[in-house]
Structures are given as C-alpha cells and as structure tokens.
Amino acid sequence: MLQDAENILEVTDLEVGFGGTPVLHRIGFSMRRGERVAIVGQSGSGKSTAIGAILRLLPGSGRITHGSIVLGGGTTRGEVEDLATASEPVMRTIRGERIGLVPQDPMSNLNPAMRIGAQVADALVANRTTEGKPDRAQIRSQAVALLAEAGIPGAERRYGQYPHEFSGGMRQRVLIAIALAGKPELLIADEPTSALDVTVQRQILNHLQSLVDARGTSLLFITHDLGLAADRTDRIIVMSEGRIVEIGTPRQILLDPQQEYTRQLVAAAPSVATALDAAPLVDPTAGAPASAGPERSRSILVVENLVKEFALRGRRGSTIRAVDDVSFEVERGTTTAVVGESGSGKTTVARIVLGLETASSGQALIDGESLTDTRGAQRRALRRKVQPVFQDPYGSLDPTYSIERLIDEPLRIFGVGDRGSRQERVAELLDQVALPRSVAQRRPNELSGGQRQRVAIARALALEPELLICDEAVSALDVLVQDQILTLLADLQDRLGLTYLFITHDLSVVRQIAHAVVVMRSGVVVENGSVNDVFDHPRAEYTRELLGAIPGAAFAA
C-alpha cells in the first residue's frame, strides 16, 4: 500500500469532518525518510487538523471521513500502517514510539505539579519496548541523558525541579526531550516556538534541527511563519481553508510561487519581505512634514530618563526595575518603533506615555506636558492628543457595545457634537479604516480579528489625536491581515500626519513601517537610531543577534 518504500508518510485524499462539516478537503502529500517538511497556513487553514488526523487525536466530533494516512514500515521495528483505520491499541504504540509530538505551548503542556525529570521518565516508561519491571536507576539516567541532549544545562541538577522553575525556552526543550523519549521515526512539531522570543526561538530550532539530523528523524513542522518554514525545512506545503494550495521547495515557494494565494502570502510575510528587500510601506528617510511650523518643536514625544520600579510581592523593600533610565524622542509625523523581547519593558514605557502607569522617576512629555502631572482640563486636552491601539482586538473592544457606540464613545466622553453629527463622524471614521458603514450596528464578536483591529483604530482616531500608541497592534493577526493593517496605518499617517509609537517584538514589522527604532532589553535602551542605520549597521551585539534571528534571512541573496 506504500507507493514508495523510501516514504515515511503518505497522506492520500484525506478528508476530515467535524460533525458533518468538512474541514480538510482531500489533501494529499508524502514525506521521505529523513526529510524536513513544513506545513504553512494561517489560523483556520486546517494545518492543526491535519496533524490531529495523523495522530488520530482529533478534538470533539472530528472524524476522518475519507482517505488514507500510510506510515512507512520502519527498518528496525513496526509495520506499514494505515493510520486512518488503525485500531486504538495500535495507535497507542505508534504515538510516542513511531511518531513524536512537540506541542505548541510550553506553558500549558507540562504538568505544573510534577517534577521535570519524572515527566520525562514517564514518557520513557510509557514507550518502553522491553517487557518487565522498569529499572528505576536506568530510567533515571536515560531521562537525564535525554534532557542533556535536548540542551538543558545541568540536567542532573535540574531533574528534580518543577516546570515553574524553567523559562519558556527551557520548557520547550523539556517537551522536545519528551517527544524524543520513544525514539520516533517521525517528529511532528506544532508551532513549537511561536510562544517564544525570536532569539530563543532560533536557539531552540537550531538545536531541534541538529537533533533531528543526528538521529535521522523525519520532521513535520507546522507553522504560520513562511520565513521560518523556508529556513528550517526542505519542502513547504502551503495550506488554506482545508486545501493544499502549493507544495514546493523553499526557493520555489518564496521566489517563484505558482498560486495567487502563495504570492499574497509571500508578499505579506514581513520577515520574508525584509529578507527580499521589498520596499517598506513608509519612506524611512522622510523627515517631519513641512506643516510642523517653527513654533512647534519637531518632537511630539520626549521620553527623558524614564525609570519604573515595581515592588516585588512578598519581599518588602525589594523592587525590580522594569524600565531603567530610558530616553528617546519621537519626531512629529513619523513612526518610532520600540522593539524588544518579553520582559524588555517596552509595554511599560507605552503605558507610562498613556498615563496608565506612573513613572518612578523621569518623565514622558507630549508637547512638553506629561499625562501623569497634569490635572483637569489640561489633562483632558492632552488625552485627546494620545490614543492607544492595543494588541488584542478581542479584549480591547467592549463585547456588549455596538460598533457605532464603540467608535463614538470617546466623542460622548468629550461631549463632541450631537447625536447626528456623531453618527456622521462614525461613518466617516469607518470609511477611513475601509470598513463598510453597515458594520456600525453590529457587535465586535460578529467581526473578524482584522476587522476588529480596524474598529479599534477608528476609535483611536475619533478624537483626532496626533500620537497613536500601537502596543503590539498587529501581532495577534494572521500575516495577510497584518499586512493590510500595516498598510492602513501607513496610509493614515500619510493622510492625517499621524505620529506612531509602535511597540513590537517583531523586527521585520519594524522595517516595514518605522522611521526610527529603539531597541530595548531588560529595561535598558540598547540601541537607538534611524531604521536604515540600525538595520544596515547595527552597533550593539544584541541588535545583531535580533536581526540574525529574523527567519527567512537566508533568502536575502
């Protein structure tokens, strides 16, 4: 039943339905032994359903309704099996022993009440091939060896620690150790690093790759990031809406895509766009527009020696410095990106600028005034100049409001106009963010993520602010939608002369939209300059590291 003995996996005409609704439509692909294959798609493309079908772990009412999934017979053990029809006891021996899974979220996939070593040992015991009572000491030494192999320093010492004592990256390494415990021939990695910072992501993937190469394991890599897939695999399968759009080598997919959808995806992928040196959405050399007269200073936002300390819970007097002596300026009409990994203090800076947190010392001045120091009418006037767009368009819109009420809320708070004029303004704002006026009466849960983010932008624009604080405003969105929102932001800047303070962890987005960039790490500004300077001639080691970690860089040539 296997068409090619060299293939480890052959998926033919696979159809999966959830309670009668088909989710996968007759997909087919094959993997050769030792090959690395990526499945790339946006959320809802069916990539997770595909691996759920391969492992026969479909959630809820999911059923394989048609097709076959043939797992090639191992040279050492195991037979050729059709996973689509295999019985559950057979599947249990296949999972772990022949197919390993590295799950997506390292935070929730480890048992928080169980020692790390015991969890690895569990996997070893479950996948034991020899019969008889397990030898405890032997299992333990195997588990330690696995942990060490997965790249955990001091594995012997860390064996007895609990998951909360590990960082996200370290936890992901533990999950890799567990996945490799059964010495599988095929390893499925489901977005293994999307919850991690880019530099950590690179370390983990380098390590995973060398492990897989050394063991001759085949790797099926699920990701939404085309650049990452191109960097890490031999072949890319592009999926959309439950269908396979295109299959090809990274070079074919990135440089010569055959399908319209793939072309869109390549064009929109920020990391790839950076690598391919696509034209950015804004002219990074543009200075302040001429409208900034001599009486107004060129900088709209001046952050001076900003420090924010948080008291540590439970330990009296000890504090942690989230923001440490940060200074930068934002020129009117331009975009300044603040880039950093989690814990770098970038969001705290944004919250202080917005007046949601008080600085421990130093100040953030908007046209010479600070939101935390002003009161009453002065503060109200200042509020109108600065508006936020938050990361999560699901959380930032009150679900009980209609779109119209959401957008005109700031107008009502500031008592702008009457009912009629506010209605007109809402319609105007919807036009500006390219949403049909008919959405005004709908509620946020009826809109897609991208549409919600447009609503959030429309609301932020309602008071005609000069400065928008975009806190990870596009990181929750799929890449095609992300690209549309970035284009919209660039376009609005052009028409309305807006200034953006753009908080992000994604350097590739920075290149597309920003004029200036501030790189932060552990609360300190590491590097600060124009986008071209920082990208072409990074001075700080950390910036170089960040730039090197952008996936897809190999295709710059």
Added chain:
Amino acid sequence: MAVETLAPVEGGTGLGSGRGRILSSLRHNPLGIAGGIMLLVVVLAALLAPVLAPYPPTEVHFDTPFQRPLTEGFPLGTDDLGRDVLSRLLFGIQTSLQVGVLSVLLAVVIGTPLGLLAGYSRGFDAVISRLTDVTLAFPFLIIAVGLAAISGPSLSNAAIALGIAQIPTMIRVVRGETLRIKESDFVLGARTMDASPVWIMLRHVLPNATSAIIVQATVIMPVAVIGEALLSFLGLGIQPPTPSLGIMLSDAQQYIFRAPSAAIFPGLAIAAICLAFNLFGDALRDAFDPTNTTRK
C-alpha cells in the same frame, strides 16, 4: 488589495449577536428548556390564581374537612377547615413568588452598586468586603430569622429580611466580576479616553457583569422561596389566613397523618419552584458564558 471579506451584513441580528447567541444556546439545552417550561407554568399559575382557583383561598367548608385528593369538587382535597388545597396552593405560590421577587430585587438593587464600588476602588473594598465577611459569618437563615423577628411578621418584612440576608453574596459576585472586567483592555482603553470611574463602572463594568447578576438572581430566588416558607412555618413571615406555601406546611404538620396530601402538595410546589429556577439558572449561565461555544 482585498479587505477580508465580511460575513453578510444584511439579515440583522443573526445568531452571532449577543441576544441571538444566548437564545440559540438555551434552545439547545434540554434541561434548560425543561426548567424554562416549569418556570413558565409556575409563574402562570401564580398570575392566574384568581381565575384558576375554584374557591377563594380562605373560604372554609366546615362540612368537608380532610377530603382526599380527587374528591368531587376538591381536586387536591381539603385541609382541617375544609379549605380547598388547590386554591390555597395557587395563591400560596403567588405569595411565595412575590416574596422571592421582592427579596431578589432588594439584593440586586443594594448589592450591585456596593459590589461595583468594592471591586473598583480599593478604599471602598476594605470597608465593604470586611462588612460582607462579617455578615457571611452568620448563616443566612439566622440573619433572616433575626431580622424578621425584630421587624415583626408580615409579607414585606419577610421579603426585606430575606433580601438583606442575600446582599453579601450579591456583593461578592459583583465585586468578583468587577475585579475581572476592570483589568480588561477595553477598560484601559476607556481610561485613555479620560472616562471617569463612574462612566467606566456604569457603561462598561455593569453591562458586562449583567449576566453574572442575572444568574446569581436565579440562584437567590429559590433560596428566598424556601426562606419564606421557613419564616412562615416559624410564624415570622406571612400571617394566617393568607395562604403561603410555608403556612400551608406549618398548618398541615398538625394533622399530617390524617391528611398528608395537605402537606405533600405545598412541599412539591416548593421543590418544583426551586428546581425550575436552578435548571433555568444553570442554562442561563451556560448561555452567557462566551467560552462555552455550543458544538453541534
């Protein structure tokens, strides 16, 4: 470049909208439907008591005491004074629901603003939550009995006593919701628009806490109905001869062996009311829960 396609706008409020989603979720919950139907029957019985009851509830028939159920003219029998049990039951349900609704209203009207304040401001929280803790240290019925004893027996006093006794739990629920909602991004967003705390509490927190409040009300309701029965049973609630489920039980215990039906029917009615509210409340909670997507 194409903007993502929008699901059809025409057709008004589809299943996606809040109210439509809640209704459709309720429709797919058989226990909820059963609860809803029972509730409807109970409420209709109470409202239509004057029409449905064959006799006035206090009319005595000294010649026919202790009739068994299904005797001619008295479908559920009669009590020691020959009063028709069915008529008293219908009016009793009316009284019980009255007390229930009044006490729930009281708990909501007083508990909600206090809960909002406690959840929103740390200063108020210190005071309100400590008082709540103290009140919760006493069993609910002890407070109700104590208050009813002090204020004297009457329908409105019983309702007030039961309502007051339920305020602390209401405060707890609303405070918890407020603490959760005030951390959400949309409240942060409102703060950056210079919205006042009152604006945020009334326009953002309260609407989002409404479902929790409604669900809590359906939990309080049966407790209040039982509470009324208990207060009346102890002679601290409604006064005879006004019929109430508690009074009927209290009267019937004197001749429980001669005419058990006079106790069984009001008991069943109390059980039915509580069950109806509990089932319906559960279904409402599931329906309001946005994380609980009904998978068909």
